[in-house]
Amino acid sequence: MTTDLHIPYIHLMMKDVNDVGNNYELIDGPFGFGYGIDINAEKQQCQSMTTTTDDGDCAYDPIKCNNGVSFSIWERIIATLDEFFGSHKMEDFPKKYIISTGGDMMGHPGIALYHHAFLLINDRIVAYSTEGISVTALPPLDPPELMIGCHKTSTDTTYRHYHTTQLDEFAWWNRRLVDEDVIYFLGGYEGESENIDPDEFATMLNRTHLNDPVQLAVAASVLEEMTRATSDDSFNASTATDEERKAKIESFNITLESVKKMTDPKFVPRCILEKDLERSMTIIKVINNLMDESKKEDWLLYEEEHGKDVFLLCQYMRGYLHAVYQGLLCNNTQSGHTVELSQMCIKVVKRTIDIGYSTKDRFTIPGCSGLGKVLVPVNLFSDPRCNHRTANFRCTAYKGIHTMQASPIRLNTGAFNTKVDNILDSLITELDVNTDQILLPNGDLDPKSPRCDPDPAKLTTHPIIVTHRHFDPQVQFRKPLFHAGEVRTTIGTRICVWWNPALGQHGAWDRYGCRVWEAKPEYTKCACQHLGKYVIIAEKLEPMEVPEEPMWLTIVRYILYGVSALCLILYIIVVGISGDLKEKFHLMGMTLAAMLLAASVFMVLSDLHGVREGRHTCAFFGIAIHFLYLCASIWVGAIGHATFKCITSGIVGGSLRPYLYLCVGLTLISVGCVLTFLLKHMGNDPRCFISWDNEPEYLFFCPLGAACCVGLFCAIVIFFNLRTAALRNNPTMTDYRTFSLGASFFTIYFSTTWVLGFLTYFRLDLDFSFYTFFQILNGLMGVVLMCCIGVGSSKFRMVFAGQAKKRREMFLNYTNKKGGDDENDDTKKLGSPADQTPPTRPVTPSFVAGRPVSGGSMFSD
Structure with a gap:
């Protein structure tokens, strides 16, 4: 756009001198500038252009260049060692013309640029002249002619002074280029490929004939330099503004679009020679550069914006390599x-x-x-x-x-x-x-x-x-x-x-x-x-990680577990030493207290570092916790069943052995299945609960849940039948009513606690942790037991208060007052003075709320 004459393709726009065909070798020009020519002096190769118009008069007769003149041609110098080392003996070497319009220092008008030996310039001006020499004017060439690679004059029309070199991009300006315009000589060429930005490259790529393997390889080699891994840390995605991120993505997208264009299979020749395979693989080196880890941030930004990742390059490469290796069919x-x-x-x-x-x-x-x-x-x-x-x-x-x-x-x-x-x-x-x-x-x-x-x-x-x-x-x-x-x-x-x-x-x-x-x-x-x-x-x-337990919770739950342990021990001692509490219900309560006491001890000791560090020790504690808490839950269900029969049917006697066998047997089956089939899952919980994995916990929580459901069902029935219980309104029966009511409340508390235990230990990927609530409720378990089936039982209260003797006298007086004919009298169970023989009589069925109540002793055996 700035030139008066531009010859980008010398071999197409000029002709061979001496009517010699193919008077050049075609070579790759700089990227984006097509082809250059390689000419050889020994073969007298030279290109020429003649014109009959006045457009080039300035070029052929510089006297007409009223505004000065500027011209350029790109040369890749080829010289021998003798020419370099002998450059000070210029007379020993012939002139080698790059450009000539027939001018010389003998008076022929025109311009000429030639080598006479070689001067090492090193990017500095080493010689210049501001004054010409006086000669007799001679005629110019007629017709005007531009020669590239040789020289002749109007008085000697023989082509001579051939040159061996590589040339490209002749340009001419009918004016002197001022300092700020000398960049025009480059024509947009960027000598350092890595300094070309993607926009400039895309513009150059549009001027490149990609169906020509030579030009495609040149473009690929430039893009390879542009995409090489660098240590540039100027861009930081975490601190970059939206505009900077957008610019980064757009720049990377332009590069990918260039790769996509260059790997289009339609540009691959149908037949590729073995020796040309390396040239065809140049674009693969670009893809290789874009897969480097230094480009990861670019890919992540690109994927965030476009949804496509680095596999996009594999897609481009696949189609291209298909065509390349199909093109080798002309080989073996x-x-x-x-x-x-x-x-x-x-x-x-x-x-x-x-x-x-x-x-x-x-x-x-x-x-x-x-x-x-x-x-x-x-x-x-x-x-x-x-x-x-x-x-x-x-x-x-x-x-x-x-x-x-x-x-x-x-x-x-x-x-x-x-x-x-x-x-x-x-x-x-x-x-x-x-x-x-x-x-x-x-x-x-x-x-x-x-x-x-x-x-x-x-x-x-x-x-x-x-x-x-x-x-x-x-x-x-x-x-x-x-x-x-x-x-x-x-x-x-x-x-x-x-x-x-x-x-x-x-x-x-x-x-x-x-x-x-x-x-x-x-x-x-x-x-x-x-x-x-x-x-x-x-x-x-x-x-297998759990959140660190806060210190306040550790202190609180240790206090709660300690207080509960004292309550459980007290309950066990009172029931154990009192003959008045050796009946079925309080014996069941004492057994439950012992289970909960042992379970809480293992729960607290599982916090020790030595326990959690060893897998075998951790597994043992997990098995103990499994056995004791599951056994306690089934025993809670058993107490619920016993109190249910008491309230609904008036049955208060019976052996404890069936309950004990059922409780221990079901627990051993659960623990045995874990040890037999799921041993590899044991001992891996950070808190040394049963297991980190859900499989063993299924075998714990399923029977626990079933036992709690039985207890809850019995508790609900008891709540609705207390006022219509199958028990006569005998002061003795007050003990069973109060114990049943307390046992029902404890069942609800126990079930609620282990619902939270399930949400705590069974991995459900919940966003909220129930660990704190479970530990507080579980830590209070002994206190609640003492309140529900200890203090809540009228019989336990009187014994605990030292009123056992007074209680026996009260019931004896009640029995004597009723004439000893109350079939529900429990004096047999409580015992009487040695010289007293309780009256006996046949048991007659009683009716409560219009329904018969089955017989059977209300006393424990």
Whole structure:
């Protein structure tokens, strides 16, 4: 736009001198500037342009350049050592013309630029002249002629002074370029490619003929320099403004669009020579740079904005490499290629399918530099004509792309346990297969040839076997790791997966279609039924961590457990030493108190560091807590059942053994199932409760919940039947009513406490912790028991107050007053003076609220 004459393509706009065809060699010009020419003095190669117009008069006769003149041409100098070292002897070397319009110092008008030996400039002016010399004017060339690479004059029209060099981009201005305009000489060229920004590159790319492999390679080499990893920390995503983030994303997006354009398969030649393969792979080096970890922040921003991650590059590369390796069909069909870069290693095997088909089901693509290998089935195509085609098997191991995945990684949520961490535990390996095209003699595709895509049904019976080496060679958690010498691991299981592009909007890892073929701590072999990308995903064991208990809670619950222990001990002592309390209900209460006392002791001692540190010790305490609290819960249900029969049927006697056998038996079954089938889950809870895992806790909370439901049902019935109980209004019966009522309240309290215990210890992923409430209620358990079935029982109160003798006299007086005919009198149970013989009589049925009450002694045996 600024020039008066611009010749960007010398070979197209100028002609060969001496009528010699192809009087040049075509070379790559600088990126964005097309082709240059390589000329050789020995071959007398030179380019020429003649004109009959006045547009170039200034160029051919400088006297007409009223505003001065400026011109430029780009040269890559080629010189011999003799020319460098002998530059001070200029007379020993001929002149080598770069540009000439026929001018010289003999008086021929025009301009000329030539080398006479070589002066080492080093970016400094070393010679200049401000005055000309006086000569006799001679005529100019007629017609005017511009020569590049040689020289002649109007009096000697023989082309001479040829030059061996490489030239490009001739430009002419019919004016002197002032200082601020000398940048025009560069024509937009940026000498340091890494200083080109993506916008400038995209503009240059629009001027590049990408269907020319030479220009495509030049563009790729510039983009490779631009995308090399740098240590520039000027951008910080956490502190950047919205405008800065937007600019960063836009710049990265322009780079990706350039990559997408340059990897378009339509720009790949139908036939690529073996020696040109390296040039075709230049753009892969750009993709390699964009997979470097230094670009992770760019990818995360890009994914946040566009939803696409680094796998977008794999998509671009796949189509491009398809076309490249199909283009090698003009070479030997049996070949292999390896491209090893910093972020990926590409192995390509080019072979016909039917080779070895009758003797082998698979052939091996070896790994790169010790990476895993791939076994590929040969029976891939359903059309038999495809078995004679040449196929390209490309296996790519991505060395660093796994670090570019956003966290958490995208998964098929229905196929994985998303409650735990899922991490990539191997390099990502990709297998791609395509066949060479069948071309007609004119170079077009044969429309009758089959497409020859791999048949998914074939891969079902002949899967691809991929060997992955693990990043972390731990054993996975698959054995009962409980006894001494166990191997600790953080990996729950390893899963073979493939990238399913059909999942979600942009694809996700999927386990369906891949299975573990062989598993070792160091590697896993996967059998997959899909072509694509494969990796090992390790499901991490859930961290067994609980929030640290606040100090106030520790102090409060220790006080509560201590007070409760004193209450339980007091209750046990009172019932144990008092003959008046040796009846069924208070004996059941004493047994319950003993269970709760032992359970609370183990609950408190489980806080000790020595207990929690050793897994066997922790498991023992967990089993003890399991046994004692479950036994207590079933005993609560038994007390509820006993009081239920007392209130509804008037039955207050009976043996304690059936209840005891049922309680201990059910508890032993629960604990035994845990020890038999779930031992590996024991001893892993940070608080040394039953287990960190839910499986053993099912066997604790299910029977506990059932026992509490029985107790709660009995309590509800008792509440509604106290006023119509099947007991005569005898002062003796007051004891049973008060005990039943207190037992019902305690059942409700106990059940409420362990509902909170379930929400505390059973992992439900709740946002709220019930641990504090459970510990406070559980710490008060002994106090509540003393209040409900201790102080709440009229009989216990009188005995505790030292009024047992007075109580016996009261009931004897009551019996004598009634004539000893009350069948519900409990003087037999309470005992009487040795010389007193209680009257006996047949038991007659009684009626309460209009219904018969069955007989049976109300006294305990």
